Amino acid sequence: MSKILIIDDDKAIAELIKVNIELSGHDAIVCYDGIKGYALAIQELPNLIILDVMMPEVDGFTVAQRIRQTKETREIPILMLTALGMMKDKKQGFNSGVDDYLVKPFELEELLLRVKALLRRVKALPESMATTEILSIEDITLIPDDLQVKINDKYAKLTPIEFEILNNLVQKHGKTVSSGELLKEVWGYSPEDDIETIRVHIRHLRTKLEKISSNKKYIQTVYGGGYKLIPEGIQK
Numbered sequence: 001m002s003k004i005l006i007i008d009d010d011k012a013i014a015e016l017i018k019v020n021i022e023l024s025g026h027d028a029i030v031c032y033d034g035i036k037g038y039a040l041a042i043q044e045l046p047n048l049i050i051l052d053v054m055m056p057e058v059d060g061f062t063v064a065q066r067i068r069q070t071k072e073t074r075e076i077p078i079l080m081l082t083a084l085g086m087m088k089d090k091k092q093g094f095n096s097g098v099d100d101y102l103v104k105p106f107e108l109e110e111l112l113l114r115v116k117a118l119l120r121r122v123k124a125l126p127e128s129m130a131t132t133e134i135l136s137i138e139d140i141t142l143i144p145d146d147l148q149v150k151i152n153d154k155y156a157k158l159t160p161i162e163f164e165i166l167n168n169l170v171q172k173h174g175k176t177v178s179s180g181e182l183l184k185e186v187w188g189y190s191p192e193d194d195i196e197t198i199r200v201h202i203r204h205l206r207t208k209l210e211k212i213s214s215n216k217k218y219i220q221t222v223y224g225g226g227y228k229l230i231p232e233g234i235q236k
Contacts, residue, residue: 007037034058068097138231
């Protein structure tokens with residue numbers, strides 16, 4: 001049974017989510033402001049956090065950043081749930097470290113689907129992360145145990161999502177992987193309007209790879225198609 005922390009100052013929405021989360025077989029904890037929510041995240045160490053943005057005192061973007069900066073909570077998946085649906089808001093959410101972003105008003109069925117997909121990553125890990133086998137191809141070595149990538153004797157710590165994205169590209173190196181395929185493989189769903197999710201995480205992943213590789217480029221954007229791994233890298 002998973003423990004899910006709901007941080008939302010709208011009590012009606014928070015209680016509605018709580019009821020449906022519990023009907024799905026999980027434990028749910030509700031909090032109505034960001035400061036207490038952050039404290040509860042450290043205290044309870046939930047399997048998943050559902051986080052609103054527009055809250056008194058501390059907004060959800062700031063809470064997400066603090067969660068990511070705290071050793072005990074940095075790996076907990078965060079689903080941001082908000083009425084802010086502009087592209088700039090989604091970018092800010094992903095840049096704050098959230099794993100998924102759902103705009104209000106929302107369908108409960110979709111919320112539960114996204115919760116299931118995020119929990120899959122921390123409870124029933126995908127095959128790529130369930131194995132301890134180290135995978136190497138050209139410059140790149142993936143270390144599943146520690147969610148790390150190694151390039152030229154330098155290491156970078158990846159988030160679970162970044163690791164899954166990179167592993168997916170490694171497994172299909174030489175082939176173009178569409179954004180839709182990545183959404184389906186990594187998140188477990190493929191909504192047509194959520195391509196920005198991939199773009200932001202790819203950008204973060206590229207930054208980490210370039211930082212440990214003397215500024216080489218390993219992920220190529222195939223315009224109109226998706227992304228392709230270049231395992232030997234290209235000097236920028």
